Amino acid sequence: MTMPRTVEPELMDDAEQAAAYDAADFSHSHSQRVxxxxxxxxxxxxxxxxxxxxxxxxxxxxxxxxFTAAKFIGIDGSAPMLDLAEGRIDSANLSSRVSFAxxxxxxxxxxxxxxxxxxxxxxxxxxxxxxxxxxxIKEHACPGTFIFVAxxxxxxxxxxxxxxIDTLAGNEPEVLRRDFYNSLCAxxxxxxxxxxxxxxxxxDLRVEETGDIHVLAHGFLR
Ligand SMILES: C[S@@+](CC[C@H](N)C(=O)[O-])C[C@H]1O[C@@H](n2cnc3c(N)ncnc32)[C@H](O)[C@@H]1O
Numbered sequence: 550m551t552m553p554r555t556v557e558p559e560l561m562d563d564a565e566q567a568a569a570y571d572a573a574d575f576s577h578s579h580s581q582r583v584x585x586x587x588x589x590x591x592x593x594x595x596x597x598x599x600x601x602x603x604x605x606x607x608x609x610x611x612x613x614x615x616f617t618a619a620k621f622i623g624i625d626g627s628a629p630m631l632d633l634a635e636g637r638i639d640s641a642n643l644s645s646r647v648s649f650a651x652x653x654x655x656x657x658x659x660x661x662x663x664x665x666x667x668x669x670x671x672x673x674x675x676x677x678x679x680x681x682x683x684x685x686i687k688e689h690a691c692p693g694t695f696i697f698v699a700x701x702x703x704x705x706x707x708x709x710x711x712x713x714i715d716t717l718a719g720n721e722p723e724v725l726r727r728d729f730y731n732s733l734c735a736x737x738x739x740x741x742x743x744x745x746x747x748x749x750x751x752x753d754l755r756v757e758e759t760g761d762i763h764v765l766a767h768g769f770l771r
Contacts, residue, residue, distance in 0.1 A: 552706050555734040559675045560626045560653070561604065567629035569724045571605035571637075578763070582670060582699060583611050585759065589767045590695055594619045596665030599689060601654060601682065602672025606634030606647075612668075613643045620646045622660055626653035655681045664689060668697040674736040683749035690770050696754055701736040702764040710734055713762060739764045 561567055594616040603609050603623030613621050625631050631649050638647045652658040654676075667686050676682055686696055704710045710733040718726050737745070739756050742764060746754050754768040 551703060551738055552710075552734070554703060554737070555731070556677050557675065557728075557731045557735045559677060561630055561675075562627040564629040566724065566728070567605060567627060567633060569722060570630075570728070571607075571633045573721060573725050575607055578760075579608050579611055579670075581760075582608060583615050585699070585765065586612070586668070586697055587615075589697065589765075590666070594665065596620070597622060597662050598666040598668060599659070599662070599664045600624065601659075601667065601669040601685065602675065603634055603649070604630045604671070606637045606649075608670045609634065609647060610637055610641055610643065613638070613647050614641070617646075619665065621648070622662070623647065623649045624652050624654065624656075624659055625649070626651065626656075654685050656685075659685065659689060661689065663691055664694050666695045666697060668699075670699050671701065671732070673698060673700040673742075674732055679737065679745050680749060683745055683751055687749065687751065692771060694770050696751075696766065696768060696770060698754075698766040699759075700764055701732055701762055702758060703736040703738050704733055704762075707734070717762070733762070737764070742766055 595618040597620045600609050600623045603625050609621055609623050623634055631651055635649055638644055667690055673679055673682055710730055714726050714730050718729050739758050743756050746752055754766045756766045759765050
């Protein structure tokens with residue numbers, strides 16, 4: 550049986566922690582995320598994309614550079630993360646298509662829109678009550694919105710989690726290794742996510758394990 554979940558703090562609102570996260574090299578998994586999205590969405594992307602828990606904006610920047618006909622809104626509850634994200638998007642000259650709002654999900658401060666896509670990367674495992682993500686998605690989606698939620702998945706045991714850290718983040722600073730380990734222990738399994746989707750009435754979404762450590766829920770809403 551998989552080890553029980555150990556939650557971690559929801560927000561990454563410590564400036565040092567946000568800076569360490571921003572400095573980490575996620576280029577491999579984040580560029581793969583764009584490729585995976587293209588494969589799943591399988592059509593030209595336009596309209597507006599909502600990114601819940603955008604953090605320091607590395608994924609958003611990659612999406613905005615790839616999908617030049619789309620606009621993006623990034624939401625996060627952490628002011629230090631949003632400062633980093635705004636700086637990144639500004640430096641990349643993408644501010645005309647990418648904007649941000651600070652909101653602690655669930656929140657009335659998330660802009661309403663006819664979203665083409667609602668996505669979220671590595672937010673779910675932070676949430677003490679995962680249903681708030683699925684309810685927020687339902688509240689902001691319209692018929693035809695494409696949902697794309699990617700996250701870590703919880704390993705079988707603490708030793709399996711430690712092995713992944715040693716293998717995948719052996720050379721990273723201690724603060725990042727600790728965050729990564731805590732995140733793996735806080736993540737959900739694919740079966741748990743399927744139950745969450747059933748409970749939320751989102752059973753049309755497909756849940757897949759991707760690679761060694763990730764899980765993806767995706768699909769169009771009716
Ligand atoms: C691991 S980071 C992921 C950032 C980014 N999506 C990425 O993939 O690089 C998780 C982010 O979710 C934010 N977060 C966690 N719980 C939140 C909540 N309830 N409302 C808003 N943001 C939240 C944290 O502040 C953090 O920036």
